[in-house]
Amino acid sequence: MRLELRAKSFGNQPVLGPLTLSVARGQRVALLGPSGIGKSTLLRILAGLDRSFDGRLTAPERLALVFQEPTLLPWRQAEANITLTTGATPARARALMAEVGLAGHEAKFPRQLSLGQQRRLSLARAFATDPGILLMDEPFASLDADTGARMLDLTEALLTRSGAGLVLVTHDPAEAARLGATALRLAGSPAVLG
Numbered sequence: 001m002r003l004e005l006r007a008k009s010f011g012n013q014p015v016l017g018p019l020t021l022s023v024a025r026g027q028r029v030a031l032l033g034p035s036g037i038g039k040s041t042l043l044r045i046l047a048g049l050d051r052s053f054d055g056r057l058t059a060p061e062r063l064a065l066v067f068q069e070p071t072l073l074p075w076r077q078a079e080a081n082i083t084l085t086t087g088a089t090p091a092r093a094r095a096l097m098a099e100v101g102l103a104g105h106e107a108k109f110p111r112q113l114s115l116g117q118q119r120r121l122s123l124a125r126a127f128a129t130d131p132g133i134l135l136m137d138e139p140f141a142s143l144d145a146d147t148g149a150r151m152l153d154l155t156e157a158l159l160t161r162s163g164a165g166l167v168l169v170t171h172d173p174a175e176a177a178r179l180g181a182t183a184l185r186l187a188g189s190p191a192v193l194g
């Protein structure tokens with residue numbers, strides 16, 4: 001995927017300045033920078049969720065998104081959260097759930113899962129679509145250290161096995177390093193890539 005951004009504003013507030021970002025399958029980049037600089041805004045543009053910007057986005061790859069909030073369907077069991085939203089077969093959903101350590105939890109509703117388990121379910125769901133590029137916004141935030149480290153390891157394993165590319169929004173350079181992602185920093189006002 002490639003974004004050639006000339007400018008992004010909210011009303012009369014310029015947020016992002018001219019920048020170019022290209023990510024291919026197998027490539028991993030992390031977007032770093034202080035709170036409020038525009039990381040999530042840039043990710044939403046890359047995801048196609050925000051189309052009101054001046055510039056050009058080309059994204060032929062299949063994209064999958066993982067947010068900090070697991071965004072699960074509360075009234076559907078865990079396995080159905082994958083099959084209904086992605087079209088994956090039950091067997092594939094179960095295999096992915098096993099891969100993220102959720103074997104035996106297929107029939108549980110999201111409220112019956114811990115936050116860490118819900119995050120892992122949303123990770124499994126993201127990979128169920130065989131994405132070319134995975135877009136993640138602070139997916140490891142507000143987890144305890146062990147749970148966060150486990151989620152990082154699982155993400156690394158799934159990315160390596162699938163060959164998917166990655167754009168990760170994070171505050172933490174250590175997460176970028178752990179995933180072998182090239183760290184790109186947003187700075188300035190409007191923000192550009194340093």
Ligand SMILES: Nc1ncnc2c1ncn2[C@@H]1O[C@H](COP(=O)(O)OP(=O)(O)OP(=O)(O)O)[C@@H](O)[C@H]1O
Nearest residue numbers: 010011015033034035036037038039040041042171
């Ligand atoms: N929908 C919106 N309407 C108006 N302003 C917005 C909107 N979304 C974001 N902004 C503004 O755009 C700027 C960038 O926000 P963004 O959420 O992209 O920052 P961020 O770097 O992801 O921050 P954080 O690390 O705290 O999540 C902020 O000044 C924010 O107030």
